[in-house]
Amino acid sequence: MGPMIRGYVRVVDAVNYRIGRIMMYGIFVMVGILLWSSISKTFFLPSLWTLEAAQFAMVAYYIMGGPYSLQMGSNVRMDLFYGEWSAKKKAWVDAFTIFVLIFYLGVLLYGAIESTSYSLEYGVRSRTAWRPYMWPIKVVMCIGFFLMLLQAISEFFKDIAVIRGETL
Amino acid sequence: MSYDLIALFMFSTMMLMLMTGQRVFGAIGGVAALAALALWGTGGSDIPFSASMKLMNWYPLLTLPMFIFMGYVLSESKIADDLYKMFHVWMGPVRGGLAIGTIGLMVLVSAMNGLSVAGMAIGATIALPELLKRGYDKRMVTGVIQAGSSLGILVPPSVVLVLYAMIARQPVGQLWLAGVLPGLLMASMFIAYIYIRCRIQPELGPVLPPEERRVSTREKFRLLRAGLLPLVIFATMMVPFINGWTSLVESSAIGAMAAFVAAVLKGRMNRQVFEVSVRQTLAISCMFMWIILAALGFGAVFDGLGAVQAIEGLFTEQLGLNPWMILILMQLSFLVMGTFLDDTAMLVIVAPLYVPLVAALGFDLIWYGILYTITTQIAYMTPPFGYNLFLMRAMAPPEISLRDIYSSILPFVLVMILALALIMIFPDIAMWLPNYVYGK
Amino acid sequence: AKPKIRWRMQTYAGPALAEHVIKPAIESFNKIAGDEMQIELYFADQLVPTGELFRALQKGTIDAVQSDDDSMASPTEVTVFGGYFPFASRYSLDVPVLFNQYGLAEIWEKEYAKVGVKHISAGAWDPCHFATKKPINSLDDLKGKRVFTFPTAGRFMSQFGVVPVSLPWEDIEVAVQTGELDGIAWSGITEDYTVGWADVTDYFLTNNISGAWAGSFFANMDRYNALPEHLKELLKVTLDSSHYYRQWWYWGGEAELRVNGSKMKLTTIPDEEWAEVEKAAKVFWDEIAKESETKAKVIQIFKDYGELMEKAGRPYRYS
Numbered sequence: 001m002g003p004m005i006r007g008y009v010r011v012v013d014a015v016n017y018r019i020g021r022i023m024m025y026g027i028f029v030m031v032g033i034l035l036w037s038s039i040s041k042t043f044f045l046p047s048l049w050t051l052e053a054a055q056f057a058m059v060a061y062y063i064m065g066g067p068y069s070l071q072m073g074s075n076v077r078m079d080l081f082y083g084e085w086s087a088k089k090k091a092w093v094d095a096f097t098i099f100v101l102i103f104y105l106g107v108l109l110y111g112a113i114e115s116t117s118y119s120l121e122y123g124v125r126s127r128t129a130w131r132p133y134m135w136p137i138k139v140v141m142c143i144g145f146f147l148m149l150l151q152a153i154s155e156f157f158k159d160i161a162v163i164r165g166e167t168l
Numbered sequence: 169m170s171y172d173l174i175a176l177f178m179f180s181t182m183m184l185m186l187m188t189g190q191r192v193f194g195a196i197g198g199v200a201a202l203a204a205l206a207l208w209g210t211g212g213s214d215i216p217f218s219a220s221m222k223l224m225n226w227y228p229l230l231t232l233p234m235f236i237f238m239g240y241v242l243s244e245s246k247i248a249d250d251l252y253k254m255f256h257v258w259m260g261p262v263r264g265g266l267a268i269g270t271i272g273l274m275v276l277v278s279a280m281n282g283l284s285v286a287g288m289a290i291g292a293t294i295a296l297p298e299l300l301k302r303g304y305d306k307r308m309v310t311g312v313i314q315a316g317s318s319l320g321i322l323v324p325p326s327v328v329l330v331l332y333a334m335i336a337r338q339p340v341g342q343l344w345l346a347g348v349l350p351g352l353l354m355a356s357m358f359i360a361y362i363y364i365r366c367r368i369q370p371e372l373g374p375v376l377p378p379e380e381r382r383v384s385t386r387e388k389f390r391l392l393r394a395g396l397l398p399l400v401i402f403a404t405m406m407v408p409f410i411n412g413w414t415s416l417v418e419s420s421a422i423g424a425m426a427a428f429v430a431a432v433l434k435g436r437m438n439r440q441v442f443e444v445s446v447r448q449t450l451a452i453s454c455m456f457m458w459i460i461l462a463a464l465g466f467g468a469v470f471d472g473l474g475a476v477q478a479i480e481g482l483f484t485e486q487l488g489l490n491p492w493m494i495l496i497l498m499q500l501s502f503l504v505m506g507t508f509l510d511d512t513a514m515l516v517i518v519a520p521l522y523v524p525l526v527a528a529l530g531f532d533l534i535w536y537g538i539l540y541t542i543t544t545q546i547a548y549m550t551p552p553f554g555y556n557l558f559l560m561r562a563m564a565p566p567e568i569s570l571r572d573i574y575s576s577i578l579p580f581v582l583v584m585i586l587a588l589a590l591i592m593i594f595p596d597i598a599m600w601l602p603n604y605v606y607g608k
Numbered sequence: 609a610k611p612k613i614r615w616r617m618q619t620y621a622g623p624a625l626a627e628h629v630i631k632p633a634i635e636s637f638n639k640i641a642g643d644e645m646q647i648e649l650y651f652a653d654q655l656v657p658t659g660e661l662f663r664a665l666q667k668g669t670i671d672a673v674q675s676d677d678d679s680m681a682s683p684t685e686v687t688v689f690g691g692y693f694p695f696a697s698r699y700s701l702d703v704p705v706l707f708n709q710y711g712l713a714e715i716w717e718k719e720y721a722k723v724g725v726k727h728i729s730a731g732a733w734d735p736c737h738f739a740t741k742k743p744i745n746s747l748d749d750l751k752g753k754r755v756f757t758f759p760t761a762g763r764f765m766s767q768f769g770v771v772p773v774s775l776p777w778e779d780i781e782v783a784v785q786t787g788e789l790d791g792i793a794w795s796g797i798t799e800d801y802t803v804g805w806a807d808v809t810d811y812f813l814t815n816n817i818s819g820a821w822a823g824s825f826f827a828n829m830d831r832y833n834a835l836p837e838h839l840k841e842l843l844k845v846t847l848d849s850s851h852y853y854r855q856w857w858y859w860g861g862e863a864e865l866r867v868n869g870s871k872m873k874l875t876t877i878p879d880e881e882w883a884e885v886e887k888a889a890k891v892f893w894d895e896i897a898k899e900s901e902t903k904a905k906v907i908q909i910f911k912d913y914g915e916l917m918e919k920a921g922r923p924y925r926y927s
């Protein structure tokens with residue numbers, strides 16, 4: 001594998017690893033928001049923003065954390081046949097089928113960009129009383145889908161490396 | 169293309185993609201995106217993304233990371249050790265008693281988390297080695313742990329019932345309560361099975377050797393106190409929820425905090441436990457969320473292309489069956505689909521097709537939720553595709569082969585099918601408690 | 609045989625409500641149009657979540673939509689007036705009169721054409737009442753109540769301490785039970801009973817913040833223009849029949865269920881106290897009127913119409 005590809009895999013994996021390591025603490029952000037929601041509701045007036053803010057946090061958590069989970073190999077596969085194959089055979093099949101995944105991520109990213117630019121153009125706000133602008137969370141989603149796409153391509157290169165008996 | 173043909177095309181392409189072993193969310197999402205671009209017409213390319221906005225609106229999904237975190241804290245911090253010891257000491261003298269105790273352990277663990285992951289982890293790391301050491305039959309105990317941990321999604325809190333509630337638009341509180349008695353019924357049936365089997369074949373579950381049984385009564389009662397912990401965690405979470413003081417998602421956050429605080433107070437929260445819990449929560453949440461995202465996209469495309477009508481037509485008109493036969497056929501189709509479709513994906517793709525049908529046939533959707541969950545449990549543990557199977561394979565010690573794992577579940581699946589039949593015949597097993605509490 | 613033209617329409621309503629408010633009209637359309645054209649009906653959030661609905665309509669992902677301007681947040685000057693604009697109507701007949709005799713239809717048509725959407729027609733739907741778990745007998749009882757309502761109604765009612773919450777329409781019943789909501793300010797009592805909200809709430813407040821809401825049918829402009837004239841006509845006539853259905857369904861249903869319904873207890877805030885809310889609405893109107901020329905024009909129409917109705921006296925207005 002050429003130095004370009006090696007460099008790509010190294011950089012993409014490193015960036016996504018760092019982001020994932022930060023995003024994993026998002027669980028405490030969600031817990032914090034929801035605990036505040038319980039407290040404010042019990043002792044003061046209910047907060048307007050908590051449920052929606054927790055939803056935004058959840059979206060950021062799983063979309064921005066997605067590339068790291070892909071790196072960790074935590075996405076299930078149906079391993080009826082796959083589980084029995086050798087590492088090389090797995091890599092061969094994956095090297096083809098991963099384009100289905102890449103295609104999906106491409107369509108997701110396209111839709112996200114369309115929707116984000118619409119939200120920016122019309123200044124779309126959420127319909128709640130809190131009325132937050134929708135574009136910031138959509139920008140986060142665009143970035144997350146883009147990083148996921150980069151990670152999937154990195155996985156493809158790793159499969160090619162396995163097929164050629166190299167290590168990246 | 170006709171509706172039937174579209175339905176057939178989308179399902180078979182997805183099946184084929186899944187067979188290749190590509191990541192489940194990629195296979196499902198890829199087929200959805202392809203069908204959206206090729207068959208939808210103008211604007212189809214937006215459907216996969218708009219599923220992510222739909223997912224964001226499904227606010228009860230916030231409970232998913234909470235319950236996963238709770239499960240990991242419980243299993244990683246080993247605060248369940250004392251619980252196991254309690255059962256060990258109290259049940260040891262009975263034939264098969266340790267296996268029976270393990271079921272009891274699983275019921276308590278189920279009350280503290282919403283998935284089967286924690287039960288599986290606790291069972292495989294704490295109970296399994298102990299049972300094997302004492303000469304229990306490996307197939308029997310492997311089955312016990314898989315069956316027992318599946319109670320996690322039937323005994324409240326339950327993530328599967330939350331997902332079902334969102335799809336069927338039914339109240340989570342009533343669904344959770346409806347799961348209590350069927351969960352206990354099934355646990356009792358597992359216990360009865362173990363007890364009878366060990367009476368017939370004592371070698372499967374020998375009693376504890378006398379020297380191990382010599383425990384002072386004082387010590388015995390001290391251990392009983394360990395059983396309080398799950399009750400306290402369960403109550404911290406459920407009491408405010410049932411009383412309407414906190415909402416569902418708020419309660420799940422309280423539960424996650426309660427588990428965390430319990431681990432800290434017991435001095436079990438170290439760097440390692442913290443790291444694994446936080447990291448694995450992200451990993452497992454992402455796994456679920458991305459599948460749900462892809463499956464929601466698939467569902468919308470499938471629906472918008474008219475394929476849902478084809479499925480409904482098939483069941484209600486073309487086959488010409490009575491409501492009960494349709495219901496049974498649907499349950500069977502879940503089991504068949506469970507062989508090639510991931511459990512979460514099955515919930516998000518297939519349940520929306522069936523729920524309106526079930527309602528139209530005049531069945532109660534809360535009751536059906538319980539039938540549905542038990543069927544899901546069976547799917548969770550039957551090969552080749554089962555979340556519990558995956559976990560068992562990953563966690564079991566090397567002397568337990570894939571064959572052992574596969575064959576261990578058979579008797580328990582039969583028991584579960586029996587329980588399913590009982591709840592179908594006597595709906596009150598599920599409905600009595602919610603009706604009593606919510607006073608209908 | 610496969611129809612020549614196929615439309616996807618998404619309604620704001622879930623299956624139970626759609627049974628009344630849209631399905632009969634679509635069935636008529638499909639029966640008459642036959643192989644020429646079929647409209648497939650989808651329920652709330654079924655294909656596209658409400659937040660993305662308007663864009664989907666503009667783009668053609670969905671061909672037609674039944675909704676109010678407010679809930680689907682259409683990027684137009686008239687958005688705030690859709691749904692329940694506070695106290696803009698007293699009776700369900702006010703809405704078609706405002707649209708057909710006072711010029712709202714033209715304003716709506718023009719505003720939507722600007723963003724590539726055909727406004728087919730608007731109709732009067734039900735009044736906006738509170739349905740809650742705890743009784744409301746005074747304005748004070750509204751304080752701190754987490755209520756599902758229309759965005760504009762929520763903005764208006766928040767000055768009385770109401771905490772407006774927005775969720776997917778289909779999740780409301782569950783949200784009341786899971787404690788996310790204390791109640792609903794969205795509909796009349798007929799809808800409360802039809803969709804199951806009466807099963808999860810115990811009290812119905814007889815004061816309303818609007819006598820009827822304005823809801824509309826919209827279509828993607830290109831898809832609409834591509835229809836032959838007779839199908840455009842058929843579309844208009846059958847969709848109008850849905851507005852007509854609501855006129856009698858709600859008018860009869862509201863009275864019947866107030867008197868004979870057993871699931872909800874009626875409560876009332878005294879007229880003198882409620883007058884405070886009505887007065888606040890006039891202030892709110894003036895604030896809205898300042899936002900743009902079009903909005904000022906619509907507000908002026910409401911004022912002129914209201915004045916005329918007062919002068920006409922009984923049975924148009926009783927005070």
Ligand code: NA
Binds near residue numbers: 279323
């Ligand atoms: Na549970």
Ligand code: NA
Binds near residue numbers: 546550553
């Ligand atoms: Na299975």
